[in-house]
Amino acid sequence: MPELPEVETTRAGISPGLVGQQIHKVIVREHRFRWPIPVDLPLQLAQQRILAVSRRSKYLLLKVTQGTVLIHLGMSGSLRLLASTQPPAKHDHVDVVMENGAVLRFNDPRRFGCVLYTTDPIDSHPLIQHLGPEPLSDAFTADYLASRCLRRQLPIKNFIMDAKVVVGVGNIYANEALFLSGIHPNRTPDSLSNDEVVTLTDNIRTILAQAIKRGGTTLRDFSNADGKPGYFAQELLVYGKKGKPCTACKTVLVEVRLQNRSSVFCPHCQPACAD
Template sequence: MPELPEVEVSRQGITPFLTGKQITRVEVRDKRLRWPVPDEVNQLEGQTIIAVRRRAKYLLIDTAIGSAILHLGMSGRLRVIDSTTVADKHDHIQIHLCSGKMLRLTDPRRFGAFLWGGTTPLAHPLLSKLGPEPLTEQFDANVLYGRSRGRKSAVKTFIMDNHNVVGVGNIYANEALFAARINPKTAAGKISLARYLLLTEEIKSVLAHAIQQGGTTLKDFAQSDGKPGYFVQELKVYGKGGQSCPNCGAELKEIKLGQRSTVYCAICQR
């Protein structure tokens, strides 16, 4: 599933081709995505794209009359290609531009979304209750420390909760906790402010570096130009249960937390 770095890389890839371009046609080839595609998206026709923004793992395509909301779901992919390119079975959304290009959403599993956010997209029910963006000043140790007091849930589950901070998916939660030397099973409420200070720094560092490397290609994700993400080559623990810890050499343990695969070092992470 594309996580925050992959979505940000997609945003960066498509933005130069979309900003300032007029939308000539919105082609919905299949409305049956995670939620039915509403007819309101057709209002985009004739509008000029002002900006392409990201909120958590959602992309916002802004115009003067309102914004469309895009989500890649589990296997979605965005590409900017020639408008004459023949569509395939899983090419569900095509936004045609005055430049002769189009933005195409390909989504084999149809867990993605293409919705209408109107003039206040951040107030949409899917976005209105999201936590702070991890790569902004609004996210710091005090946020996690304050929200964690009295919480008995595992810290890994806690930082993956989008109400506390957005975009820290499974891959990056594993990596950040390893870098901060925090056991993912530890109750969120038992972690000190000093350790949350280190964890927030590592979350920011891991996510920023993953974006710089083009994301993490595991199964479905590729950048908008078709190139893979290279952060997978730098993963320290994710997907490496049973292998040796890169720090101490002990065997990495793999368990399930919140039904998600969790890999950690019982020696290094306390």
């Protein structure tokens, strides 16, 4: 489900209701995740105050008095902020209950996400420390991307989805950014011209910023902190549009599979070779 815009939409939604609140208790109904939810999480978090809600890559970070809670939504996770407790639905795995009665509720059918806690500096956490720059930060420049492209020979689509290169670019936005840039998903990073790297850098930034503005992309089940969908899906140009005409040239869009993920592109606007 969630790529960077969806996570950022969630962050913005839950932050106002959480910052400054004291945690009353934490209820864990299901521990079995990719990394199991620590058994002592409720004990660790009780009575701590939430100081800030931030995001690094697709991780939501709840800064609390003595440490940081890391939440990842995986493929199917969502967070909702309830004004007061309600009976849990299926896959409502974790509740963080505030002293004021509000409940941060984590739902994740596929359990690819995680909820972890650390008292160490967050930048040195194993899941965080090797991440590349934020795409919307000043560190993500064309010069930076060009330097990372040198001698790299994997498909460019796989490359821009690599979180060690740049974080936050998932399958949807990788497809969209490459289309906007006129770059075939199977091209290699070391084959890109300087102009192409500049264009790609710009388009990655632009597509993510626009999607955030629209509240993210809802394909099936993404919902924000209020349980409402995002509206970027109607602006997608190639993702999920195999067999439909290209919005620029009317050529039928084609799908290939890269890294076992569907990749849709326009054979005319995104030629296999730069020429």
